[in-house]
Amino acid sequence: MTKVLVIYAHPAHQRSRANRMMLDSIKGISDVTVHDLYQTYPDFFIDVEAEQALLLEHDLIVIQHPVYWYNMPALLREWQDLVLEYGFAYGRDQQKLKGKGLWIVMTAGAPEHTYATEGVNERPLSDYFLQYERMANVCALKAFPNFEIYHSRHMTDDVLERAVATYRQNLLSYLEECRHG
Template sequence: MSDPEKDEKRSMTQKAVKRILILLAHPSLERSEVNRPLAEAAAAIEGITLIDLYAEYPDFQIDIDREQQRLLEHDVIIFQHPLYWYSTPAILKEWQDLVLEHDFAYGSKGTALHGKLFLNALSAGGAEAAYRAEGYNHFTIRELLQPMEQMASLCGMRYLPPFALFGARTAVDEGRIGHHIDAWIALLEALRDQKLDIETAQKLAGLNSDLNRLIKEA
């Protein structure tokens, strides 16, 4: 099973590699057209842990200790989900309520998450044009996700703007999904190998449009 050459390579680059945790929340994954292929692509990348929260906790009985342990073992935390009512599906809210405990995630002794990177990878039904002041959703996605940004801030995490797919219900029919998956893989690998320009990225409204510019060539 073990490949000596690969092992050696990994040990050489170990310092530079960041461990990524993707918390996937989709209540009906068997019908998903966007999040399922995205999750499958992510799971195939080395160094990424993908957790299907609805599969793991179908009765919503989240194991707090196990989830906190997972957070401790990773450097980048990603919420991957469809955007429901301008927020996450219910289980991710439950996850926040239970797992991000006082003195673990926040509070004077709550330093477990300090310095980690946080971002949302989401699919939205509306077109990008709807998510702006003059659109029918009136706010940008980043603005709508301010509770998440503030959560990251209170937990001492560095917040990255969302990685989003708009018009998600028709993305497959319109052939937009392939490009989005490629971008997703590139983003994850850049995060893992520390090739993403974090400072610049933090100032943007989203990660999608300028992704190529943000990824530094080693």
């Protein structure tokens, strides 16, 4: 049976309407586990063995977080550094996650047009997150296209609801794709 692990890292979950709605939209889907890093590790002391076991039990790994100063939240970075270690996630004949799916989901407070050459951020959002592409390659993960929600705090309810529906549908589609190889 194919299983999804959502590694969720938001230090202020209660203030994120978009992330709360996305997670609510996948509640009740069988074989989907939401793993909130900030709730699990408020002290930042990550249980590496437990995290690695979780990864091994799932077929599609979703990393979901807000954009913080052109980067991921600090605890997610700590998780990546410790959990995806040499001899587990990568290394000569040590790619224990090989073939699993990887889907990156990000929310940004700024409008999409600001993430362009002529925008205030001077480049697309994906340019700030090249590490995910490298992570997928080094760990032999099958990367699905990133899902990005922009201007999330200021979206109308209708626009946000459509984005959330797309998020849910993409997750179900990628889950199905992982089921069939």
